[in-house]
Amino acid sequence: SDDKPHQNLAIIGHVDHGKSTLVGRLLFETGSVPEHVIEQHRQEAEEKGKGGFEFAYVMDNLAEERERGVTIDIAHQEFDTDKYYFTIVDCPGHRDFVKNMITGASQADNAVLVVAADDGVAPQTREHVFLARTLGINELIIGVNKMDVVDYSEDTFEEVTEEVKQLLKQVRFSDETTFIPISAFEGDNISERSENTGWYDGPTLLEALNDLPEVEPPTDAPLRLPIQDVYTISGIGTVPVGRVETGELKTGDNVSFQPSDVSGEVKTVEMHHEEVPKAGPGDNVGFNVRGIGKDDIRRGDVCGPADDPPKVAETFKAQLVVMQHPSVITAGYTPVFHAHTAQVACTVESIDQKLDPASGEVAEENPDFIKSGDAAIVTVRPQKPLSIEPSGEIPELGSFAVRDMGQTIAAGKVLEVNER
Numbered sequence: 001s002d003d004k005p006h007q008n009l010a011i012i013g014h015v016d017h018g019k020s021t022l023v024g025r026l027l028f029e030t031g032s033v034p035e036h037v038i039e040q041h042r043q044e045a046e047e048k049g050k051g052g053f054e055f056a057y058v059m060d061n062l063a064e065e066r067e068r069g070v071t072i073d074i075a076h077q078e079f080d081t082d083k084y085y086f087t088i089v090d091c092p093g094h095r096d097f098v099k100n101m102i103t104g105a106s107q108a109d110n111a112v113l114v115v116a117a118d119d120g121v122a123p124q125t126r127e128h129v130f131l132a133r134t135l136g137i138n139e140l141i142i143g144v145n146k147m148d149v150v151d152y153s154e155d156t157f158e159e160v161t162e163e164v165k166q167l168l169k170q171v172r173f174s175d176e177t178t179f180i181p182i183s184a185f186e187g188d189n190i191s192e193r194s195e196n197t198g199w200y201d202g203p204t205l206l207e208a209l210n211d212l213p214e215v216e217p218p219t220d221a222p223l224r225l226p227i228q229d230v231y232t233i234s235g236i237g238t239v240p241v242g243r244v245e246t247g248e249l250k251t252g253d254n255v256s257f258q259p260s261d262v263s264g265e266v267k268t269v270e271m272h273h274e275e276v277p278k279a280g281p282g283d284n285v286g287f288n289v290r291g292i293g294k295d296d297i298r299r300g301d302v303c304g305p306a307d308d309p310p311k312v313a314e315t316f317k318a319q320l321v322v323m324q325h326p327s328v329i330t331a332g333y334t335p336v337f338h339a340h341t342a343q344v345a346c347t348v349e350s351i352d353q354k355l356d357p358a359s360g361e362v363a364e365e366n367p368d369f370i371k372s373g374d375a376a377i378v379t380v381r382p383q384k385p386l387s388i389e390p391s392g393e394i395p396e397l398g399s400f401a402v403r404d405m406g407q408t409i410a411a412g413k414v415l416e417v418n419e420r
């Protein structure tokens with residue numbers, strides 16, 4: 001499967017509309033759950049006299065992952081179609097899903113929007129579509145789910161499709177997209193055309209995924225590796241760990257950690273407990289750098305080539321979308337910004353322009369405030385050094401979530417970095 005082109009896929013949609021169930025169904029139908037694991041579960045289920053055992057197994061596993069919280073492994077639900085190798089980005093249903101969607105270790109190329117047929121467009125349907133648009137998701141495939149609950153009614157399918165098309169129009173997403181009547185739970189139109197929807201003649205979900213356009217090849221951006229944790233391992237020394245977002249990490253390279261501003265030569269690179277000569281985008285690595293001690297670097301640092309180090313912002317200009325804020329945001333507001341593995345309090349120094357969220361055109365210069373639903377260009381001053389990149393140069397390091405009062409209140413991408 002390694003020679004197939006890769007796609008990062010997000011599964012988005014309102015809570016309880018069936019995202020996790022769909023992930024389980026996709027893994028199950030594509031045979032992405034190891035045979036011995038299914039066999040073990042089959043036996044357990046038979047002993048207990050339960051049906052639907054294999055699918056239930058996948059679901060249990062996903063639930064367990066959710067409870068464990070965000071780990072490096074959580075984004076690693078993988079499956080393939082004839083053409084592509086898919087990684088499901090983030091863990092649907094996790095309470096920090098929106099934040100993960102923005103700052104997630106790797107961002108989604110395309111997404112499946114799950115909309116329950118018996119509920120239609122709901123608040124998080126809007127929120128996720130809005131975010132998908134802001135963050136540059138290329139294509140959406142719409143799964144109108146829980147068709148079994150509405151007796152596979154064509155009329156209901158058409159109504160929900162129309163409602164979603166209105167939403168897509170509002171945010172200027174192309175509505176020339178694929179709408180598929182599915183049941184994640186029963187398995188209709190996932191890998192095989194369902195007899196329950198005789199009126200439907202479009203593709204199955206797996207066919208639609210297989211038909212997605214190929215992803216632009218990764219940029220030839222320099223190494224950027226946000227540090228997730230720093231360990232001390234006896235016999236080796238200091239071992240920062242993280243995921244290579246862009247470029248390559250090789251033994252012998254001279255690397256720099258920013259904003260901690262230390263550098264040294266890479267001695268060893270380890271992946272899956274084995275030493276490797278180099279690592280590339282998407283690889284989770286632990287590595288060791290000559291002369292760097294545990295207290296020299298920290299989570300939130302970004303590792304890059306010493307001769308092309310990660311940028312550190314004095315201020316940066318960003319395009320921001322306010323998702324939910326109980327009142328208004330004015331200049332001086334200082335919430336916590338989450339970007340890659342960093343969390344830094346940042347002040348919104350000025351609100352430069354308010355944008356029309358649909359067209360992206362300037363609606364007002366220097367507005368006094370912005371509120372939920374508004375999009376704006378703002379100037380931001382980190383209160384502590386923060387490494388971040390213009391999304392036009394390195395998109396992987398160019399977006400952020402704004403958190404306050406325990407929720408994600410805004411998301412955005414960096415337009416310009418004014419370096420320290």
Ligand code: GDP
Pocket residue numbers: 013014015016017018019020021022092093145146147148149182183184185186
């Ligand atoms: P999420 O919050 O979007 O991840 O939703 P879940 O996958 O956890 O599903 C929420 C509830 O809806 C669970 O009880 C599922 O069993 C149920 N569900 C999901 N998909 C379907 C479906 O296609 N048909 C029916 N009848 N129930 C479903």
